[in-house]
Amino acid sequence: MNYAHENELLLSVARRDVTSVRPELDWDYVVATARTHGLLPLLQKDISSFALVPGHVRSRLKQETVSNTQSMLHLVGKQLRIHKLFQEHGIPVAIFKGALLAQMAYGEISLRQAGDIDMLIHRRDFAEVRLLLESLGYEMNPRLTTAQLASHLSNHCEIQFMRDEWFTVVDLHWDLAPRSFVFGLKADEVMSRLQSVSLAGTTVQTFGAEDLLLYQAMHGAKHLWRCVEWISALAESVRAMPDVDWDTLINRAASARATRMLALGLRLVEQFSDVPVPVVASIDKDELMQRMAAGIHAQIFDGLGYADSTETNLYNLRIMDRKRDALVSALRSMFVPTLPDWQALSLPSSLHPLYYAYRPLRLSKVYTLSFFQKLRSVL
Numbered sequence: 001m002n003y004a005h006e007n008e009l010l011l012s013v014a015r016r017d018v019t020s021v022r023p024e025l026d027w028d029y030v031v032a033t034a035r036t037h038g039l040l041p042l043l044q045k046d047i048s049s050f051a052l053v054p055g056h057v058r059s060r061l062k063q064e065t066v067s068n069t070q071s072m073l074h075l076v077g078k079q080l081r082i083h084k085l086f087q088e089h090g091i092p093v094a095i096f097k098g099a100l101l102a103q104m105a106y107g108e109i110s111l112r113q114a115g116d117i118d119m120l121i122h123r124r125d126f127a128e129v130r131l132l133l134e135s136l137g138y139e140m141n142p143r144l145t146t147a148q149l150a151s152h153l154s155n156h157c158e159i160q161f162m163r164d165e166w167f168t169v170v171d172l173h174w175d176l177a178p179r180s181f182v183f184g185l186k187a188d189e190v191m192s193r194l195q196s197v198s199l200a201g202t203t204v205q206t207f208g209a210e211d212l213l214l215y216q217a218m219h220g221a222k223h224l225w226r227c228v229e230w231i232s233a234l235a236e237s238v239r240a241m242p243d244v245d246w247d248t249l250i251n252r253a254a255s256a257r258a259t260r261m262l263a264l265g266l267r268l269v270e271q272f273s274d275v276p277v278p279v280v281a282s283i284d285k286d287e288l289m290q291r292m293a294a295g296i297h298a299q300i301f302d303g304l305g306y307a308d309s310t311e312t313n314l315y316n317l318r319i320m321d322r323k324r325d326a327l328v329s330a331l332r333s334m335f336v337p338t339l340p341d342w343q344a345l346s347l348p349s350s351l352h353p354l355y356y357a358y359r360p361l362r363l364s365k366v367y368t369l370s371f372f373q374k375l376r377s378v379l
Contacts, residue, residue, distance in 0.1 A: 006030050007301045009047075013039050014232040015273050018046040027057045033301060038229030041065055041111045071114035072099050078168050079117045080202050085132055086121075094120040094194050095204045096212070103199065104206075105236035112229065116160070116169035120187060123153060123174035130161075137163045138170060147349035148342050155179045155336050176215060180332040181222050181316075182325035184256035185214060209241045210249040217265030218258055221319050224312070225268060225296050234265055235273035246279045257321040259283050264319055267293035292318060334360055 005022050006029050012018045013034070034043040044061040047053050076099050086093045095118070102112035121129055130140060138161035144152060152159060157175035162168065176190065177183040194205040207215060216237060220230045238244070253262040263284040266277045271293045284290055312333075316326040337355035345358055 001026075003029055003033075003301070006033070010034060010037070010039060010043070010228065010301070011272065013043050013046050014228045014235075016042070016046070016232070016236070017274065018050075021047055021050040021052045023052050027054065031057070031060065035064075035113070036227075037300075038113050038227050039232070040113055041068055042106075042229070042232070045111065065110070068114050069110040072102075072110050072112075075099060075114060075117055075168065076109060076200050078170075079119070080200060080204075082117070082119065082133070082136065082170065083202070083204055085136065086129070089128065089132060091125050091129060091132075092122060092191055092205075094191060094206055095199065096120060096206050096215070100197070100199050100204070100206055101233060101237070104197070104212075105233045105240055107240075109200075112233070116171045118171045118173065120173045120176075120191065122188065122191060126153060126172075126174055129172065133161045133170060133172070138168075139163065142339060142343055144342060145349050145352075147352040148337075151337060151352070151355075152339070155332070156338070159339075177218060177222060178332075180329055180336060182320060182329050183218050183222075183258055183261075185211070185218070185252065185258065190215075209244045210252055213237060213241070213244065213249060213265075214253055214256065214258065214262060217253075217262045218256075220265055220268070221258075221261040224315060225264070225300075228272070228300055231265075231268045231272045235269040235275045238266075238269060238277065239273075239275045250279065250283055253283070254321075257325060259321050260289055260319050263289040264292055268296060271297040288318065334363065 003026065006025050009018070009021065009025065009030060010033060030043070031040070034040045040061070044065040048058055048061070079095060079099075083093060083095065097118040098112065098115060099109040103109045106112070133140075141160050141162050153174065156178045158171055158173040161170040161172055173187070175187045176185055190207055190211045193208045193211065195208050196203050196205055198204075206212070213234070216230070216234045220227075220234065223230075225231065249262070250259070253259045263280060266280040267284060267289045269275050269277050270280065270290075313326065313330045316329050317323060320326045320329070335356050337359050341355055341359050341362060344362060345355070347354055
């Protein structure tokens with residue numbers, strides 16, 4: 001079925017430029033796709049005043065928006081309580097993504113879909129932070145052996161702590177990306193140049209302007225830019241930061257070996273918004289990222305299916321500044337154990353090195369099953 005008009009509306013929502021609404025749209029598709037791409041709060045805000053929107057659609061969106069706002073307020077309250085506890089124990093912490101990014105990019109904390117609580121700490125503080133979170137009733141999920149946790153802290157960048165039967169989830173970060181995705185900007189660098197902002201009347205710290213934009217570009221690139229709201233948030237962040245130091249941002253991207261990631265993010269800002277990005281041509285001289293952005297734009301609503309290892313590795317070859325970084329990422333992804341490996345097979349700490357052999361075996365099974373499922377859907 002052709003959803004060209006529905007997709008046009010969703011892209012207008014992402015651009016923050018809805019000027020009209022067609023009388024006949026598949027509203028079930030619009031709402032479902034907006035939810036999938038994180039655009040539901042923006043959709044409700046931008047179309048609620050148009051008379052051509054059916055009343056039952058306006059009512060549905062209003063209910064979902066109220067629920068999302070309540071969830072956001074709940075998460076902000078929990079986040080600020082954790083922040084206060086960390087401060088009382090002298091633990092530096094940066095709040096990012098979630099409600100704070102919504103406030104910085106869109107001007108309202110409720111304009112991003114509620115998810116979890118993202119906080120960045122120094123890795124050296126992990127043990128103390130874990131105890132503090134546990135004192136508030138949070139549990140690390142999954143629970144790991146000593147050997148597994150040591151491996152996870154060395155090779156990955158985050159783990160979840162949950163309470164209230166998953167209604168409240170803290171996504172605790174000690175780095176910005178896993179080692180299986182080469183990105184040279186390190187958490188300690190970002191933590192050394194945080195900026196203070198106000199969240200619900202409380203002063204908190206978050207990434208500096210240049211680090212925030214570079215992180216958003218990396219995060220979207222790492223996840224193949226499969227969510228339209230990530231692009232919208234980056235565009236609105238650029239719009240909200242007229243004093244960003246572009247030279248500093250470009251130099252940091254080069255130092256992090258992430259110039260192409262930054263260029264792709266900024267090219268997507270060009271494709272999906274009216275926000276001017278005058279520097280993008282200087283970091284994308286061969287226009288490779290411009291062509292990638294055009295491809296993403298053309299296929300963004302074609303589905304958020306699982307990306308297999310071949311697709312991801314080929315994609316990384318194009319977005320990473322150095323081909324050897326893409327190769328390193330592929331090898332680490334293939335052999336370094338992750339949470340699903342530990343959940344699938346329980347081994348004593350003395351046998352932990354066997355996970356490096358088990359992971360490629362498990363992946364081969366997963367990808368083989370995925371291949372045959374795709375084959376059956378085609379035949």
